[in-house]
Amino acid sequence: MISIIAFVVLLFVGFGFFGWNVFKVRSNILLGRDINRSDNKSQRWKIMTLVALGQKKMFTRPIPALLHLIIYAAFVITQIELIEIIIDGLTGSHRFFHESLGGFYTFMIGFIEVLSLLALVATFVFLVRRNLIYIPRFRMKEMNGWPKMDGNIILFMEIILVLCIFTMNGSDEARTVAQGGSSYGFVLSSRIAPLFQGLNVETLHTLERIGWWGHIFMVFAFMNYLPYSKHFHIFLAFPTTFYSNLWPKGRFNNMESVTNEVKLMMDPSADPFAAPPEGAPEPQRFGAKDVQDLTWKNLLDSYTCTECGRCTSSCPANMTGKLLSPRKIMMDTRDRLEEVGTNIRKHGKEFEDGKSLLGDYITEEELWACTSCNACVQECPVNIDPLSIIVDLRRFLVMEESKVPTELTGMLTNIENNGAPWQFSPADRLNWANEE
Amino acid sequence: MSLHVPTMAEMMAAGKTPEVLFWVGCSGSFDERAKKITKALVKILNKTGVDFAVLGAEESCTGDPAKRAGNEFTFQMQAMMNIQVLNGYEVKKIVTACPHCFNTLKNEYPELGGDYEVIHHTQLIQELINQGKLALKDGATFKGKKITFHDPCYLGRANDVFEAPRSLIESLDAELVEMKRCKTKGLCCGAGGAQMFKEAEKGDKEINIERTEEALETNAEIIATGCPFCNTMMTDGVKNFEKENEIQVLDVAELIANAADL
Numbered sequence: 001m002i003s004i005i006a007f008v009v010l011l012f013v014g015f016g017f018f019g020w021n022v023f024k025v026r027s028n029i030l031l032g033r034d035i036n037r038s039d040n041k042s043q044r045w046k047i048m049t050l051v052a053l054g055q056k057k058m059f060t061r062p063i064p065a066l067l068h069l070i071i072y073a074a075f076v077i078t079q080i081e082l083i084e085i086i087i088d089g090l091t092g093s094h095r096f097f098h099e100s101l102g103g104f105y106t107f108m109i110g111f112i113e114v115l116s117l118l119a120l121v122a123t124f125v126f127l128v129r130r131n132l133i134y135i136p137r138f139r140m141k142e143m144n145g146w147p148k149m150d151g152n153i154i155l156f157m158e159i160i161l162v163l164c165i166f167t168m169n170g171s172d173e174a175r176t177v178a179q180g181g182s183s184y185g186f187v188l189s190s191r192i193a194p195l196f197q198g199l200n201v202e203t204l205h206t207l208e209r210i211g212w213w214g215h216i217f218m219v220f221a222f223m224n225y226l227p228y229s230k231h232f233h234i235f236l237a238f239p240t241t242f243y244s245n246l247w248p249k250g251r252f253n254n255m256e257s258v259t260n261e262v263k264l265m266m267d268p269s270a271d272p273f274a275a276p277p278e279g280a281p282e283p284q285r286f287g288a289k290d291v292q293d294l295t296w297k298n299l300l301d302s303y304t305c306t307e308c309g310r311c312t313s314s315c316p317a318n319m320t321g322k323l324l325s326p327r328k329i330m331m332d333t334r335d336r337l338e339e340v341g342t343n344i345r346k347h348g349k350e351f352e353d354g355k356s357l358l359g360d361y362i363t364e365e366e367l368w369a370c371t372s373c374n375a376c377v378q379e380c381p382v383n384i385d386p387l388s389i390i391v392d393l394r395r396f397l398v399m400e401e402s403k404v405p406t407e408l409t410g411m412l413t414n415i416e417n418n419g420a421p422w423q424f425s426p427a428d429r430l431n432w433a434n435e436e
Numbered sequence: 437m438s439l440h441v442p443t444m445a446e447m448m449a450a451g452k453t454p455e456v457l458f459w460v461g462c463s464g465s466f467d468e469r470a471k472k473i474t475k476a477l478v479k480i481l482n483k484t485g486v487d488f489a490v491l492g493a494e495e496s497c498t499g500d501p502a503k504r505a506g507n508e509f510t511f512q513m514q515a516m517m518n519i520q521v522l523n524g525y526e527v528k529k530i531v532t533a534c535p536h537c538f539n540t541l542k543n544e545y546p547e548l549g550g551d552y553e554v555i556h557h558t559q560l561i562q563e564l565i566n567q568g569k570l571a572l573k574d575g576a577t578f579k580g581k582k583i584t585f586h587d588p589c590y591l592g593r594a595n596d597v598f599e600a601p602r603s604l605i606e607s608l609d610a611e612l613v614e615m616k617r618c619k620t621k622g623l624c625c626g627a628g629g630a631q632m633f634k635e636a637e638k639g640d641k642e643i644n645i646e647r648t649e650e651a652l653e654t655n656a657e658i659i660a661t662g663c664p665f666c667n668t669m670m671t672d673g674v675k676n677f678e679k680e681n682e683i684q685v686l687d688v689a690e691l692i693a694n695a696a697d698l
Contacts, residue, residue: 060621250594251543258508259548266516287506316624316647321640369637372504372629373589378620394506408505411633415510419496420462421633429460430492432471433441433478 007089014220021227025303028341032296033284037243044242047383052241057381061310064129067122071158074119075234078165081112085216098184110187113169117188120162127155137309142328147230147307154231161218168211171196175204236304237382243297244383249374252391257284287395290356291337294389301384302334311376311386317369324369326376326386332361333389358393367394368405439478443492444525454489457527459541461534462497463664469671470664476693477533477557483698484569488531494521498540505630512548515540519550533557533689535591535663542595556591558600558662558688565607572695578608583691584615584656586647586670587622588663601662601688608695613654623647625669632665648673652683659685
């Protein structure tokens with residue numbers, strides 16, 4: 001009875017705390033500006049299925065893709081066992097489905113065991129890749145400190161989780177056999193059981209309980225760690241890919257607020273001093289200075305980013321030693337959003353902490369290093385778009401602050417005066433046709 | 437052979453509407469190197485009898501570099517003026533040799549009222565060859581030569597045009613050799629996003645040098661591309677390695693014009 005109560009408490013605290021954190025993340029994301037991504041539903045389902053569920057874009061780098069797929073499959077399939085664990089925990093039963101499912105049960109648990117072992121191997125390889133081998137994208141400076149630790153914590157949690165599964169199944173097998181019962185016949189734990197030979201039934205039972213409680217406790221610990229971690233991508237990859245940008249990558253969004261002004265400027269009958277119509281929304285700033293000026297999709301992207309660094313490793317600016325790293329753009333956006341969200345919850349909606357994404361997190365030098373080549377967008381395995389953040393920050397710099405690199409000021413003036421980025425007369429545009 | 441380059445204004449005065457507008461772009465109009473690409477394309481258009489015209493003095497920057505630099509005002513002013521001109525001439529179809537103009541006209545003008553069918557010149561040339569309108573000379577100039585193609589970002593990744601320029605290179609009987617990074621993984625030349633008009637930010641290397649190194653690794657004799665900015669960047673890169681006497685940087689239109697003996 002006590003264990004049932006303890007289990008119910010764990011369940012409530014586990015789901016409750018997770019729910020509260022998900023709510024916080026959601027309200028943070030909704031601080032962003034609106035953008036319509038509800039069109040073309042069928043195409044969106046297709047992209048989500050291929051890219052998030054099917055991990056299509058991972059396979060451009062086959063080795064990590066395979067390892068990742070193993071852990072992913074093990075994670076998904078193990079959730080089936082979780083159903084039984086929850087039922088057992090609530091009713092005090094032991095292996096609730098064992099009797100009723102028979103051979104299928106033996107197969108499923110065996111399958112989970114094999115996947116868990118493969119996942120254990122993959123996790124070790126990942127630890128080696130992150131810590132022992134030199135893989136540049138894991139060693140860049142934005143990974144120092146917490147991000148590096150975050151990656152390792154997740155891997156260690158996975159190892160503990162798998163070890164719990166084997167302790168649970170192995171000792172359970174040994175106990176059943178020691179009590180004269182027949183073997184469960186699970187493919188791996190029946191081979192692990194001899195390790196527990198010689199232990200008395202009492203100890204074996206305790207070990208099985210440690211494995212069982214350890215497993216379910218790690219599941220909840222893992223789940224509740226997600227909202228604090230880059231690892232949240234396991235859920236957020238789905239909405240992020242669903243709300244992907246469906247336009248050709250070269251198309252930058254049109255700023256309607258600017259269109260209205262330009263139309264006014266080009267309309268000779270417009271009254272430049274006319275008061276805005278009754279109930280017109282407050283004018284927004286041009287471009288983005290802080291996270292609230294970005295779209296909710298940008299903010300969702302930032303929580304989804306799992307800091308793999310494929311974007312940065314393909315960025316031409318980064319690979320030639322410039323300060324820009326698309327991954328850092330995403331990490332900065334998330335860090336600043338967390339800060340803004342916390343401020344709002346503590347001090348109310350109007351609170352200003354005197355900081356902003358642009359300036360305190362992302363510098364002008366980073367922004368001006370971008371060639372808008374879209375390599376980062378192309379590379380991201382979950383269709384995150386760092387470029388649209390870069391562009392919106394540039395827009396703020398240029399249109400609100402007039403902070404433009406000197407050479408670009410010249411280019412812009414030339415376009416305005418001569419209709420070309422260089423200082424040529426528009427009348428000479430066709431001269432080439434008569435030159436030899 | 438003198439070029440026949442009618443303007444939209446002349447066509448209109450004669451009561452004619454050309455099938456396609458050739459959007460020359462600022463580079464194609466003013467840059468000494470890019471003007472050669474423009475002329476090569478016109479030779480192909482003239483030879484195949486394509487019914488085209490240019491805007492001439494009525495053409496103005498699409499606004500692409502302004503938009504990439506973050507100045508939406510300048511971009512939209514340019515766009516709306518150009519759209520007025522284009523719609524005034526009832527333009528339906530546009531061909532351009534500049535992927536930046538191509539991307540802007542095709543993707544960013546519709547929302548401002550400018551809806552046209554926009555194609556890149558490599559797509560048009562491919563069409564002409566497929567229709568049998570353009571024959572390449574036998575024992576072609578480029579037979580067996582190693583040619584590598586540098587994907588312009590705004591043509592390839594941005595708009596998924598990868599095959600047209602490649603099939604043109606293959607039609608030359610040349611050996612198309614790919615760089616380590618190509619197609620969707622192609623590496624930028626360093627000029628996009630308004631970088632063409634400014635010095636690069638502080639770093640340890642220029643992007644065009646990195647890209648040129650990749651091109652050199654293929655041992656190609658010709659670096660082909662389909663963008664006037666890429667052409668400038670790659671030409672500078674080749675000069676940096678003092679290879680300008682061994683390796684040519686050419687636009688696909690120039691290769692074809694050459695092979696067709698134009």
